[in-house]
Amino acid sequence: MPRPDVTLQDIRAAQARIGKCVLRTPVLESALLNAVCGARLYFKCENLQHTGAFKARGASNAVLARSASELQAGVVTHSSGNHGAAVARAAQLRGVPARVVMPHNSSAAKLAAVRAYGGQITLCAPTLAAREAAAAQIVADTHALFIHPYDDPDVIAGQGTLALEFLEQIPQLQWLLCPIGGGGLASGIAVAVHGLRPEVRLVAVEPASADDAFRSFETGVLAPPVPTHTIADGLRGALSARTFGFIRQHLHAIVTVDEQAIVQAMRELWQHLRIIVEPSSAVPYAALAGRKLDVDDAHVGIVLTGGNVDIDELPW
Amino acid sequence: MPRPDVTLQDIRAAQARIGKCVLRTPVLESALLNAVCGARLYFKCENLQHTGAFKARGASNAVLARSASELQAGVVTHSSGNHGAAVARAAQLRGVPARVVMPHNSSAAKLAAVRAYGGQITLCAPTLAAREAAAAQIVADTHALFIHPYDDPDVIAGQGTLALEFLEQIPQLQWLLCPIGGGGLASGIAVAVHGLRPEVRLVAVEPASADDAFRSFETGVLAPPVPTHTIADGLRGALSARTFGFIRQHLHAIVTVDEQAIVQAMRELWQHLRIIVEPSSAVPYAALAGRKLDVDDAHVGIVLTGGNVDIDELPW
Numbered sequence: 001m002p003r004p005d006v007t008l009q010d011i012r013a014a015q016a017r018i019g020k021c022v023l024r025t026p027v028l029e030s031a032l033l034n035a036v037c038g039a040r041l042y043f044k045c046e047n048l049q050h051t052g053a054f055k056a057r058g059a060s061n062a063v064l065a066r067s068a069s070e071l072q073a074g075v076v077t078h079s080s081g082n083h084g085a086a087v088a089r090a091a092q093l094r095g096v097p098a099r100v101v102m103p104h105n106s107s108a109a110k111l112a113a114v115r116a117y118g119g120q121i122t123l124c125a126p127t128l129a130a131r132e133a134a135a136a137q138i139v140a141d142t143h144a145l146f147i148h149p150y151d152d153p154d155v156i157a158g159q160g161t162l163a164l165e166f167l168e169q170i171p172q173l174q175w176l177l178c179p180i181g182g183g184g185l186a187s188g189i190a191v192a193v194h195g196l197r198p199e200v201r202l203v204a205v206e207p208a209s210a211d212d213a214f215r216s217f218e219t220g221v222l223a224p225p226v227p228t229h230t231i232a233d234g235l236r237g238a239l240s241a242r243t244f245g246f247i248r249q250h251l252h253a254i255v256t257v258d259e260q261a262i263v264q265a266m267r268e269l270w271q272h273l274r275i276i277v278e279p280s281s282a283v284p285y286a287a288l289a290g291r292k293l294d295v296d297d298a299h300v301g302i303v304l305t306g307g308n309v310d311i312d313e314l315p316w
Numbered sequence: 317m318p319r320p321d322v323t324l325q326d327i328r329a330a331q332a333r334i335g336k337c338v339l340r341t342p343v344l345e346s347a348l349l350n351a352v353c354g355a356r357l358y359f360k361c362e363n364l365q366h367t368g369a370f371k372a373r374g375a376s377n378a379v380l381a382r383s384a385s386e387l388q389a390g391v392v393t394h395s396s397g398n399h400g401a402a403v404a405r406a407a408q409l410r411g412v413p414a415r416v417v418m419p420h421n422s423s424a425a426k427l428a429a430v431r432a433y434g435g436q437i438t439l440c441a442p443t444l445a446a447r448e449a450a451a452a453q454i455v456a457d458t459h460a461l462f463i464h465p466y467d468d469p470d471v472i473a474g475q476g477t478l479a480l481e482f483l484e485q486i487p488q489l490q491w492l493l494c495p496i497g498g499g500g501l502a503s504g505i506a507v508a509v510h511g512l513r514p515e516v517r518l519v520a521v522e523p524a525s526a527d528d529a530f531r532s533f534e535t536g537v538l539a540p541p542v543p544t545h546t547i548a549d550g551l552r553g554a555l556s557a558r559t560f561g562f563i564r565q566h567l568h569a570i571v572t573v574d575e576q577a578i579v580q581a582m583r584e585l586w587q588h589l590r591i592i593v594e595p596s597s598a599v600p601y602a603a604l605a606g607r608k609l610d611v612d613d614a615h616v617g618i619v620l621t622g623g624n625v626d627i628d629e630l631p632w
Contacts, residue, residue: 048589
């Protein structure tokens with residue numbers, strides 16, 4: 001297990017670095033959703049962040065932390081969507097090219113978003129191996145700087161800035177829930193919460209059909225990725241040794257929810273919060289609505305991670 | 317024409333009165349929508365207000381401004397939806413009953429919202445005359461206090477608080493656009509803008525198929541209401557002599573948009589702002605996207621009035 005390479009200090013530095021290029025997103029509440037879950041819920045709206053997802057935080061930090069000479073050949077990443085658009089935007093802010101490897105079955109909306117920020121797309125087969133190989137080839141050919149979607153200390157520190165804001169906006173938080181895929185967001189939040197408010201219970205929620213983080217956490221052994229078709233497309237990634245390190249150290253629990261619960265949760269959030277969230281964002285609320293956690297009237301923070309969906313293809 | 321009975325002072329008093337029971341709603345921006353319209357747009361998100369609409373402001377002010385003895389028999393109103401829920405919530409906060417007359421073809425979501433706040437619903441035919449008659453009958457029977465949806469100085473002052481906030485949040489505003497139906501919102505905004513920043517150009521936008529405000533403004537003579545089936549169901553009301561007085565005095569222009577433009581605008585707002593707005597909210601953006609106003613790179617504020625739609629019945 002590598003030693004932790006992201007500290008609260010790094011997250012504070014990230015916050016200062018990216019302050020002007022990310023939004024302090026609002027926190028919403030709903031009396032009706034509180035009643036459904038038997039708790040006081042606070043929704044941190046990263047779907048309203050630039051690029052429509054929290055990924056703008058980590059990508060901006062990773063790009064802004066580098067010198068002009070390190071960025072000379074541009075940047076490259078692989079992504080099913082939100083991280084790709086975030087890297088493209090961050091590169092555009094620095095005036096350097098961004099190349100994004102995306103699976104050929106990516107949604108039209110996510111491809112368009114990468115292009116809108118000037119990103120150059122390379123399509124590949126929809127497997128992790130194909131994505132990694134294509135990105136490695138671009139690095140070899142162009143010497144561009146690779147920015148991993150989550151297994152990167154600067155990316156993790158950037159995502160952690162979300163928690164600094166959230167704890168400031170809602171000081172009474174007792175629980176904090178986020179979805180988990182590769183674990184970059186959960187790791188950044190874990191470091192921030194552990195450093196500032198260690199009594200807050202941090203819980204990650206995962207689709208049951210993509211439960212490698214759950215199994216790794218329960219067994220203490222990093223589980224290999226499993227192929228998955230969960231509707232929560234942002235959560236198909238698997239933990240790295242680095243993110244698993246933070247997660248096993250700082251999380252209170254990982255719980256899983258089924259696909260039907262995710263769709264139902266997404267619909268309830270649209271209807272009652274009056275915002276558009278993608279399926280991944282609905283995963284933590286699904287756990288609360290399904291009473292998978294005994295939060296018992298507590299103050300519960302929920303990270304809504306993104307809002308990039310094709311509104312013509314709703315799953316209900 | 318009656319003398320103006322709402323002043324900037326009344327709006328400031330309303331802000332102090334309702335501060336704890338309404339939200340300071342966020343303002344969103346989108347680089348993509350700016351590019352579509354050739355301006356810098358700021359969207360004031362009253363769809364994220366309590367009850368999902370700005371109507372919470374006016375209704376709260378009207379109810380909170382009254383003494384306990386005036387409210388003894390409860391309150392009554394007629395509404396196609398958002399004002400009804402807002403009155404029910406305000407009455408609930410004061411612990412008095414609310415009766416709401418609603419057309420029998422009101423959406424299930426809007427009926428449910430009134431009930432969720434404890435409102436007692438009386439259904440009537442979907443005409444203004446039937447609504448007014450049913451409400452008058454309830455007043456006669458119960459001596460409840462009638463709160464008109466827009467032709468009421470306290471309601472207008474409450475809606476005006478939105479403009480105080482907006483001008484504080486975005487001091488550089490040069491234009492301010494809102495939809496217009498009965499004119500309560502436009503009147504409140506007009507008084508606030510005229511008092512604080514008279515150089516800001518206030519424009520109301522109306523569905524072409526419900527253009528009584530446009531015709532009244534152009535001719536200088538209050539036009540009678542016309543039956544309408546505009547999809548913007550919040551804008552089917554007609555100006556009163558009171559609201560017409562504020563509007564003819566302070567508005568820069570009224571422009572109209574067709575039904576197809578409203579639906580297209582609503583879709584673009586959902587997709588790019590990642591929030592849910594109802595058709596009425598999309599009307600001002602439709603005017604900008606259709607280049608119906610020469611705003612020429614200016615800072616333009618847009619009021620998104622509400623977000624109460626049945627997400628299973630989308631018009632695209």
